[in-house]
Amino acid sequence: MLRVGIVGVSGYGGGEIARLLLAHPSAKVTFVISNTYKDQPLYASFPGMRGRTDLVCRGIEHLGRVSDECDVVFLAQENGFAMKHAGALLDDGLKVIDLSADFRLRNLAQYPVYYKFEHASPSLMDLAVYGLPELYKEHITSSPLIANPGCYATGVALSLAPLAADGLVDPATVVVSAMSGVSGAGRSKHNLTYHFPELNESAAPYAIAGGHRHTPEVEQTLSDLAGSPWMLTFNPHLIPITRGILVTAVATLTSNQDAVDLLEQYRSFYHVERNCPFVNVLGPGELPATKHTAGTNYVHIGLSVDKRLRRVTVVAALDNLVKGAAGQAIQNMNLISGLPETTGLTMPAIWP
Amino acid sequence: MLRVGIVGVSGYGGGEIARLLLAHPSAKVTFVISNTYKDQPLYASFPGMRGRTDLVCRGIEHLGRVSDECDVVFLAQENGFAMKHAGALLDDGLKVIDLSADFRLRNLAQYPVYYKFEHASPSLMDLAVYGLPELYKEHITSSPLIANPGCYATGVALSLAPLAADGLVDPATVVVSAMSGVSGAGRSKHNLTYHFPELNESAAPYAIAGGHRHTPEVEQTLSDLAGSPWMLTFNPHLIPITRGILVTAVATLTSNQDAVDLLEQYRSFYHVERNCPFVNVLGPGELPATKHTAGTNYVHIGLSVDKRLRRVTVVAALDNLVKGAAGQAIQNMNLISGLPETTGLTMPAIWP
Amino acid sequence: MLRVGIVGVSGYGGGEIARLLLAHPSAKVTFVISNTYKDQPLYASFPGMRGRTDLVCRGIEHLGRVSDECDVVFLAQENGFAMKHAGALLDDGLKVIDLSADFRLRNLAQYPVYYKFEHASPSLMDLAVYGLPELYKEHITSSPLIANPGCYATGVALSLAPLAADGLVDPATVVVSAMSGVSGAGRSKHNLTYHFPELNESAAPYAIAGGHRHTPEVEQTLSDLAGSPWMLTFNPHLIPITRGILVTAVATLTSNQDAVDLLEQYRSFYHVERNCPFVNVLGPGELPATKHTAGTNYVHIGLSVDKRLRRVTVVAALDNLVKGAAGQAIQNMNLISGLPETTGLTMPAIWP
Amino acid sequence: MLRVGIVGVSGYGGGEIARLLLAHPSAKVTFVISNTYKDQPLYASFPGMRGRTDLVCRGIEHLGRVSDECDVVFLAQENGFAMKHAGALLDDGLKVIDLSADFRLRNLAQYPVYYKFEHASPSLMDLAVYGLPELYKEHITSSPLIANPGCYATGVALSLAPLAADGLVDPATVVVSAMSGVSGAGRSKHNLTYHFPELNESAAPYAIAGGHRHTPEVEQTLSDLAGSPWMLTFNPHLIPITRGILVTAVATLTSNQDAVDLLEQYRSFYHVERNCPFVNVLGPGELPATKHTAGTNYVHIGLSVDKRLRRVTVVAALDNLVKGAAGQAIQNMNLISGLPETTGLTMPAIWP
Secondary structure (H helix, E strand, O other): OEEEEEEOOOOHHHHHHHHHHOOOOOEEEEEEEOOOOOOOEHHHHOHHHOOOOOOEEEOHHHHHHHHHHOOEEEEOOOOOOHHHHHHHHHHOOOEEEEOOOOOOOOOOOHHHHHHOOOOOOHHHHHOEEEOOHHHHHHHHHOOOEEEOOOHHHHHHHHHHHHHHHOOOEOHHHOEEEEEEOHHHHOOOOOOHHHEHHHHOOOOEEOOOOOOOOHHHHHHHHHHHHHOOOOOOEEEEEEOOOOOOEEEEEEEEEOOOOOHHHHHHHHHHHHHHHOOOOOEEEOOOOOOOOHHHHOOOOOEEEEEEEEOOOOEEEEEEEEOOOHHHHHHHHHHHHHHHOOOOOOOOOOOOOOOO | OEEEEEEOOOOHHHHHHHHHHOOOOOEEEEEEEOOOOOOOEHHHHOHHHOOOOOOEEEOHHHHHHHHHHOOEEEEOOOOOOHHHHHHHHHHOOOEEEEOOOOOOOOOOOHHHHHHOOOOOOHHHHHOEEEOOHHHHHHHHHOOOEEEOOOHHHHHHHHHHHHHHHOOOEOHHHOEEEEEEOHHHHOOOOOOHHHEHHHHOOOOEEOOOOOOOOHHHHHHHHHHHHHOOOOOOEEEEEEOOOOOOEEEEEEEEEOOOOOHHHHHHHHHHHHHHHOOOOOEEEOOOOOOOOHHHHOOOOOEEEEEEEEOOOOEEEEEEEEOOOHHHHHHHHHHHHHHHOOOOOOOOOOOOOOOO | OEEEEEEOOOOHHHHHHHHHHOOOOOEEEEEEEOOOOOOOEHHHHOHHHOOOOOOEEEOHHHHHHHHHHOOEEEEOOOOOOHHHHHHHHHHOOOEEEEOOOOOOOOOOOHHHHHHOOOOOOHHHHHOEEEOOHHHHHHHHHOOOEEEOOOHHHHHHHHHHHHHHHOOOEOHHHOEEEEEEOHHHHOOOOOOHHHEHHHHOOOOEEOOOOOOOOHHHHHHHHHHHHHOOOOOOEEEEEEOOOOOOEEEEEEEEEOOOOOHHHHHHHHHHHHHHHOOOOOEEEOOOOOOOOHHHHOOOOOEEEEEEEEOOOOEEEEEEEEOOOHHHHHHHHHHHHHHHOOOOOOOOOOOOOOOO | OEEEEEEOOOOHHHHHHHHHHOOOOOEEEEEEEOOOOOOOEHHHHOHHHOOOOOOEEEOHHHHHHHHHHOOEEEEOOOOOOHHHHHHHHHHOOOEEEEOOOOOOOOOOOHHHHHHOOOOOOHHHHHOEEEOOHHHHHHHHHOOOEEEOOOHHHHHHHHHHHHHHHOOOEOHHHOEEEEEEOHHHHOOOOOOHHHEHHHHOOOOEEOOOOOOOOHHHHHHHHHHHHHOOOOOOEEEEEEOOOOOOEEEEEEEEEOOOOOHHHHHHHHHHHHHHHOOOOOEEEOOOOOOOOHHHHOOOOOEEEEEEEEOOOOEEEEEEEEOOOHHHHHHHHHHHHHHHOOOOOOOOOOOOOOOO
16 A cells, blocks of 8 residues: 655645545555644545545644655645755655646746746756656656646647647647636635636636746647647636636648548557557547546547648647646556556546 | 446436446446437446446336346436336346335325326335435345435435434424525426526525425425424525535424534434444534535534524535435445445545 | 715725716716725726726725715725714715614624624714615615615515514514525635635535524514514525525414415515515515526515415525615615615616 | 617527616617517516516517517527518618628628528628628618627627738738637527536537638628738637637737737727727736626727737637627617717626
């Protein structure tokens, strides 16, 4: 039984890891840290866990003791935390899966631009692997330090990966629109923007036209696949749902392929060339919806071609807290621990 | 491995049974019937099951073949179906768990009043047991025919049961207000009332002041416990959430007990006298919310006392599709099959 | 043209007054105060007013100058503000309409119990009139200081008033359940409770069994009507809608009246004995929904009788920010200013 | 006083016209047709109009009598109705404002492609004017037959018009993503897709990559402005809000303009060159939200420039039922009737 610690358990990412691991057959949460709920039962933070766990939250001052009781630790803290503390945890022999952006960008010069701080431990970057299993599985399995991808980044990368890898579209034409449920903003950020009456019945863009932090992360991944630089316009929106990300990516095709051809190439990429159990490539004429993935670790991908303009529109749906965060983190945990990749992660979507 | 059939799998109740059993370690769905999705894969009806099951829906004309492939069958059809077909299924050796109202009311004269039809098979009523495990567990374990309770009825009965059993309130003073998410209306009932724009941002009563069909069902249960007739006013409301029932029951106390005393008696009733793993009795000052039970088989119960008027207000929250329908049905399946009652049902609430 | 000031314009109550007065033919907002948006245009606080007003918010230090530019002032501040400042404003010759609880309770001993402070200006209470026009219109028209009722209190009082006035129910049996949209919590209270992901898809009780502050306010009104003390159990709930209050009140009838009789008495009370243009008494079998009143100053009232138990259930729907706050405040402004009561307030509900 | 008829009053478009005209100072609805609510009061269809109107719906067989009682008639029926009936209504001397697509497309060959029928009255197309006042005001004022634009089409055209008119972007690079509230689907289309539990908490694309009917309508308008053909990729999405459209349009700039420059050109286009009282051009760094326009006839437009890729992202928000349908129809009515364009249409957004 894998012994697991969660630092930042009372946030949405940390709490979702705890929730999913309560049903995991080969891992057990043994240690949880939350400053907000210090010395309180975990179910004080998540009333829906009442009757299911007796875990008590410890303060952050107990961070050094995680290695006494755990084999793997998930860091679900603000950006900037993991880069300061991962080194010591690794030295203690822990495997570390970080849900922040701290180890995602190989070009460290992007941290001051997008995150407003210098990277605090560049040397650790050599150990870190970007934890998107569909694209980096071999590297993940042998790494002690996983940079779990951003929620949007997961959706955008998976929606475009086959196109980038096989040169199917002109990289100078990629425009991505996306929308996210409000849980993506985090639990502690309960300001006026996310006050129910202000947000309900509204849809709004934010950080558009290059401003969003997931832009360089996605460009890094797609450039890896293409073997040459990819740059794209990424326009995120906030919509009044709790969970879910929908990515709508448009690009001009380099040849006259139709949707049937392209879907076949997607299936080949994800299911023949690679074994990607969490990617569902839809059929011709089928389109995904966020609700089809609610509570699951699956990504659903559909597409359509505008023949007049020879452009493809790819749409991907996922649960931002599962495949976009906690589920993917557990998928990574499974991989680095020698467990089957899907262990504890095969629940179908809650419906309705 | 228990082999399970589901008749009416494409509705919300039937689909939820399928979803939950995909994670059940000792049962496997082998046969599903849906006329609407006849000959289509189950995931055509529930896109969130794509990649998780290859089951294909069969037409209702295959009902007679369920016993070839199953040990237990769940009937999740309209009221009036089970009373016509359960006999043959029982004769075939199946255990039958019916989610409709067909076998709930022992006083058959109530069917014409509340359901507008005469009962079609009175003789089967001797076999049927009302499947509320917290109150009728011993009878359930040995029964081949379970009448799974209504969603509201489960919430109302459990919120009042300790008061009824121990004579703590005046039965002439019981007033119950309740609200339900829209999934309670069913999937096939997609009329104008449930059209998103009409219902969103609105709250409305319906079938108030004695008109709701769950009224006699609850009164039967509470009268059983009290040993004398209970009658109550039940006022249900529809609110724009997908899942969840909240029951707010008020009654005048027969003595000067405070909330601490009463909560202790609830705990005693549910956890000392009876072993009820799915009932969470809250602490003094704590109140439930439907979200605390979303996707779970748990009921959360809290209460408060108005000392000025010597009245108690008890509030119970549950998920109408799980503890109010499919989860409870599986709890009953576990009991009649000799499995631990909680098997496959211990997932904590999805949050947020 | 009546010149109007609003103190606390950037809250939901103050903003709604501003919004409604932009369409009022005989009043003009000339002075607005908001510390949060001090020196910013009003549309910085309410982007939906962009292009419609050039008003600039002033800091609270300008309170003394309201009388230079206004005839009437609305106070839309926290409880405790008006009782300190209304005196000076009245001395300056202003008519004052206060949306807080500061002048609602004639029994000042209730302030420490329900609001945790002593009343700061008992002498002003002689001037104040409770501003529920349907019941106190004659007193309102001649008063310089109006205590605008609470949102719940408006709904509960109007749903029960005809029963109380005419002795139609036993006052010892009154139980009220109610639910409110989240705007009722106010705009500045954007804490975790009202964070969209925590609240969406959930329903929860709060301050039940006598704990809610509107309880004494309602009892005062109903006791006035009955001529003897009324006490009731009031159980409020929070549901995930933005606007709207639904009140469901139950009481035992003193005679065998049916719904048709009672509705006739409601119509007589509101439309024959009194001229109440904003009360819509529904027909037999009709029930209200909050959406039927969204954005309006109307209250819709329906009822049903449980003959078995001789109990009536009355349901009232209203918009908590209009008839429950700003609209009623303007109705009061119309009355104290000699304008027709309905001026600027006859918009039908926004639908859908 | 203008006398107005509404054909199809019980749908969302027709009902919104009725609602808005109840507050219009110079027009009065005198005749309404709804087959669904034939011979019933209008408030049976819209309970929120109870107490505000005594209009009774007539059956469609009374269409020929509209001209006896009206000066202007709004047709708010399914596509295909107006092209059959507008001729007779015009012959009767009525001015006709049609909310369907029947008179929008000058290239009649597009009807079989996008609407699956041949145009039934090509000769009327010479009389018809596309009713987007911001771009076609002079033609509208003198026309007896107005083709009121589609909701998406209004948002897309207004978001891109200044760019198209002044050649600021490369027309070969235009990609538009948009999302709509569910009222856009109409009231009579209450099928499973729009059943509350299926749609709530979900976001989904539909008719993407050229499939949506508003594509040719928008291309016609932008081509008019540009003086040469514009073609674009239009990707609509359905999100769980009742009202509102958000359009996010991306295109590559032809020069190195920044957001400040572009916003100045938008203001010049809409407020110097043209008098467009309902267009709010936001400031640098400001972005719109649908809620900022809820219930109003305003469009809010903001934009941002991705300098790395020299692309502009323009975002426009509007209320699909007001500026996207009924409000714009009334704006057209004002113009063809010689009334000030803004008459009865200046209400600010309902908030929250």
